[in-house]
Amino acid sequence: MQLDPSAQPHAPTHKPFYAHLYFQVVTAIICGALVGHFFPQTGEALKPLGDGFIKLVKMIIAPVIFLTIVTGLAGMGSLRGVGSVVGKAFAYFLTFSTLALIVGLIVANVVQPGSGMNIDPATLDASAVTGYAEKAHETSLTGFVMDIIPSTLVSAFVEGNILQVLFVAILFGISMILIGDKAKPVLAVFESASLAIFRVVDILMKAAPIGAFGAFAFTIGKYGISAVANLAALVGTFYLTAALFIIVILGTVCLLNGFSIFKLISYLRTEILLVLGTSSSESALPSLMEKMERAGCARPVVGLVVPTGYSFNLDGTNIYMTLAALFIAQATNTDLSLQQQILLLLVAMLSSKGAAGVTGAGFITLAATLSVVPTVPVAGMALILGVDRFMSECRSITNFIGNAVATVVVSRWEGALDRDQLNAALNGNLPEAAEEALVPDGPTAR
Template identity: 40%
Template sequence: MTMAMETTVDRTAGKKQKTELGLAIQIAIGLIAGIIIGVVLNRLPELRAAVVTDYLQPAGDVFIRLIKMIVVPIVFTSMVVGIAGVGDGKSLGRIGLKTLIYFEIITTIAIVIGLVFGNLLEPGAGTDLSQLGKVDVSRFQQAGTRATGHHGLMQLILGIIPDNVFASMAKGDLLPIIFFSVLFGLALQAISEDARKPVLAVLKGISDAMFRVTGMVMRYAPIGVAALIAVTVSNFGFSSLLPLMKLVGVTYLAICVFTVLVLGATAKLFGFSIFALLRVIKDELLIAFSTCSSATVLPQLMKKVEDYGVPKAIATFVVPTGYTFNLDGASIYLGIGTLFVAQLYGVHLGLQEQIVLTLTMVVTSKGAAGVPGFMFVILLATLASAGLPLEGLAFIAGVDRLMDMGRTALNVVGNALAPLVIAKWEGQYDAEKGRAYLATLK
């Protein structure tokens, strides 16, 4: 009788497990529901403003705020535990150097790919300016002007060092937080074991608890995604966007080619499959794509790559650092967007000008990820340095959200692959753990 009862319980549990929808499916349902709601509201302008302002936008902002709430404590505690618990100053310096070299190579390739696609497919050629709707981007003009003159190497280094770490934490500025976390972790490692152990235990407890909080927050993800995508779709002016669909198409084609060829070849070179990685991070990709915010998946991304076989010390250092220095999607967009504006106004940029542009983009694309609307700031700075009309950006701002979805997803893929590459490069990747984790996804 007891065995029969246990069998019944097991079957019931199995049925319950089968009927539960995975996070990816829930988010996909939310995405579809949001698109439908957005399309309906787009055709009901008298209802749209009230629904978007009073309900949808706040519902989406709740999700973004919940994520921002957990990012800083997770990054700080995870990095300190990883460095003080299993790392050392010499190996961390070596990992940091390799990480920056890898980021520089990959993002430079992404910029070049963007320029190649912009030259070959000419998304701005033949576009009638009179058919394009303009969006006011004046609030980014001053920031873009500042960016041209304040992104030198020393200014970037100065921006990494916080004058008040708590102020940086309050603003969610990751680079200063990473810098302080590394120093604190190394200092904690250098003190006596009796003093170190209780501090590590507390920080590890906070880190584990915050990952539990992340799981709670993710339960709201489908609702947040539905609300945010509904706002985006309801605000489309499809008639005014049609002339810019070529720009959107070229951007997504470049993103797909870069993912499969460049990141795919890089993954293959280090013994990984890009398609297996996409399967590992499918939930995070859907969230990032829908919300246009890679910060929404930072905690889960660190946890996923650690589960996939990357040591904690590497995962907790490389992923947050990549959020500033390894923006592959943004780098591709810089090349395409700059050439689009040049073609829009009939300005020819020769090979020499484009080489200078590439070097400019390599510098301006670093260190601005924490700035709201940072892509506009960087692109405005790039246009200004090339002597191109800054008002050209106002024409493409209307479809920027569409392209932002794709480039944010690519940023996530690039920052998921990076810790795998660095771990393998360091000879610290746990292949057996990675294979076991992949097996659980089948």
């Protein structure tokens, strides 16, 4: 993708530091933590601010995904291209999702964060996790596949199910490819609509500091920082494992594909901070799609890889599941043989698919995994319920970064990556608006 040269200044203009969205989000998170710690009741009362912002973003996700995919696929003009992108994306997802599960399993066996706790499962409050277990029981592979198909063509947009919107968008995009030139008037309307939708994203992102402030104040106010101290070994191990996965494994992938993981993280710093503040990677999905396109990734690849990755490429969730499952086993003195651990990993590979990047999804998926492997007591999840919210933030950030890397890599594999534009984005040489994920004239159509 080439941006309109006339819309770019000869040199990036610099705003004062306090005008940058990422600075505002950082400040909001710090203020939220202070309010939640010193005035916990007030912090809990601020929950609607975070929930309201996430609802605003979710409101716009369906049209963003639909318009991006339809205009992107229609611009490809070939069904072979669609199949190629989907095939390479799922090959990437399967490889690194499995690798994340294995990493969590290995770290849990080496560090053994639950060893020595000697918890009797009979003393645990199973009722605390009953709701999660019931939701997990309702989850099955057949149910997941059937849930991809919406009841009607428009119900996917009404319910906000990402996979249903993706399904409808792909069908619509393929139909426009088959129609050919006669679909050009409709394509022109969709391209114009996408300009308006991304302008809405621009407007909504201005409220990001308010949402981050409310969400973080609630988290600290309700659970307290002291909740982390009680299970510091598990939380610390998880954060360290996620950091190593990002830096070592994803960093190596980035290096082999000609870019730096650290520069990519810097480029997406505003969105990462937003994910940290809201504990939901969905809160930054529209901005991620926009910024990856601005970084030189082809629109069809962005439109297919990012939304699909939010359900099938959840590296953070996968690390969490095997690590947390073995923590519970160790804490309750439940011995697991190598064969049982492999079974646990295989079950987790299936149950992790379709877990959307929203708060609590990882916990529900863990319940689904443990319910299939009865050796580990599901009641043991009560041990980590108090700190799950803190681990949710790390899960979401790892998932988010993993999908950003996947988008660049698949774009490169497809020969649909503008190297010069990627380097400009990662080196901070794009216009200021691009750095803040704000589009002055909307995304460039392909």
